[in-house]
Amino acid sequence: MSQAIVLPKLLQVGQGALDTVGEIAIQLGCRRVMIISDPVMESLGQVERLRKIIDSAGVESETFTNTIPEPTEASILPAVTQVIDGHYDGVVALGGGSVIDSAKAIALLAKTRGRIRDHSVPNIVKMPIMPLIAIPTTAGTGSEVTKVTIITDQANDEKLLCMGPGLIPSAAVIDFELTMTAPTRITADTGIDALTHAIEAYVSGKAGLFTDQQALMAMKLIAPNLRQAVSTPNNTKAKEQMMLGATLAGVAFSNASVALVHGMSRPIGAHFHVPHGMSNAMLLPTVTEYSIPAAKPRYAECARAMGVADASTSDEQAVELLLNELKQINRDLEVPTMAQFGIDQQAYFDCLEVMAEQALASGSPGNNPRVPDKNQVIALYKAAW
Numbered sequence: 001m002s003q004a005i006v007l008p009k010l011l012q013v014g015q016g017a018l019d020t021v022g023e024i025a026i027q028l029g030c031r032r033v034m035i036i037s038d039p040v041m042e043s044l045g046q047v048e049r050l051r052k053i054i055d056s057a058g059v060e061s062e063t064f065t066n067t068i069p070e071p072t073e074a075s076i077l078p079a080v081t082q083v084i085d086g087h088y089d090g091v092v093a094l095g096g097g098s099v100i101d102s103a104k105a106i107a108l109l110a111k112t113r114g115r116i117r118d119h120s121v122p123n124i125v126k127m128p129i130m131p132l133i134a135i136p137t138t139a140g141t142g143s144e145v146t147k148v149t150i151i152t153d154q155a156n157d158e159k160l161l162c163m164g165p166g167l168i169p170s171a172a173v174i175d176f177e178l179t180m181t182a183p184t185r186i187t188a189d190t191g192i193d194a195l196t197h198a199i200e201a202y203v204s205g206k207a208g209l210f211t212d213q214q215a216l217m218a219m220k221l222i223a224p225n226l227r228q229a230v231s232t233p234n235n236t237k238a239k240e241q242m243m244l245g246a247t248l249a250g251v252a253f254s255n256a257s258v259a260l261v262h263g264m265s266r267p268i269g270a271h272f273h274v275p276h277g278m279s280n281a282m283l284l285p286t287v288t289e290y291s292i293p294a295a296k297p298r299y300a301e302c303a304r305a306m307g308v309a310d311a312s313t314s315d316e317q318a319v320e321l322l323l324n325e326l327k328q329i330n331r332d333l334e335v336p337t338m339a340q341f342g343i344d345q346q347a348y349f350d351c352l353e354v355m356a357e358q359a360l361a362s363g364s365p366g367n368n369p370r371v372p373d374k375n376q377v378i379a380l381y382k383a384a385w
């Protein structure tokens with residue numbers, strides 16, 4: 001069976017990549033771009049720095065820095081109006097996954113003049129959005145290379161998933177220097193998110209030979225560097241390898257899909273406002289243990305790629321070592337339990353039925369090597385508590 005691979009036209013990778021954004025805008029035919037970012041990047045001076053880089057290439061720019069974490073449609077509509085009324089011909093996103101997701105939605109609605117719900121699944125975004133240059137400032141979500149965005153409908157807290165080849169950014173600028181100042185917790189959470197992308201893409205029912213290579217290489221880059229990237233923030237080698245690993249993991253899951261961890265993680269995020277990578281981390285050991293019997297050789301390869309097993313290790317041993325490592329990563333990175341995070345136990349258990357339904361409705365669990373029914377999802381939520 002063949003596998004469709006959708007990638008940005010251009011990837012600029014490595015230290016100093018940010019300095020090329022003006023030239024990239026010119027290459028994409030942009031003369032007047034809207035920079036989308038957030039208040040943190042603005043206060044760090046990074047938005048102004050980017051503006052100067054763009055300006056020096058002779059490209060006009062304006063900024064919109066009012067994006068929010070877990071973006072809602074209401075949060076992005078002012079920027080859509082600004083892009084349309086100002087006759088901008090491109091969008092530049094500078095920030096983490098929420099900023100890049102916001103920018104994708106802005107570039108989509110500025111082009112189509114519709115609403116998010118017109119484009120969310122089961123619809124597929126096939127028409128290209130406005131030219132978008134995505135510049136991640138965290139090593140994690142992979143949003144710079146994915147054809148997916150998640151925007152919340154603020155009317156009912158529903159997370160609307162938009163996906164399709166049209167949503168792929170035109171260019172991704174992957175400069176690990178931008179991650180050097182990320183707070184420790186964000187480095188940890190986004191790093192575990194990236195590791196989860198790689199593992200899930202590798203065991204996904206939609207995996208293929210191309211995405212397998214990206215996923216395995218991502219695990220090789222992320223696993224030995226994740227702890228160091230968190231504990232020694234000035235470690236440029238660890239940051240560089242994490243950044244590339246996160247991007248490769250993004251390529252892998254954008255084209256091979258995520259699976260049960262992400263399916264179950266999104267409802268926890270929506271109901272209890274747990275950061276995305278952290279809710280993945282809370283679920284990853286439990287869901288991996290449940291899934292291993294259906295894909296033991298694949299999970300054993302994950303252990304080998306992550307460096308906790310080698311070619312001489314049996315699959316049986318390797319999957320045990322993988323589980324131990326996933327639990328140890330959570331301990332070392334101080335991932336809280338759900339109770340420690342402050343989720344009310346009664347509220348959580350009252351919500352299990354709805355969360356299980358939402359998890360299954362997202363479609364991601366259908367890609368898992370072992371596909372659960374609703375009762376099994378509820379049991380997994382209970383086990384993860």
Ligand SMILES: [Fe+2]
Nearest residue numbers: 141193197276
């Ligand atoms: Fe993710």
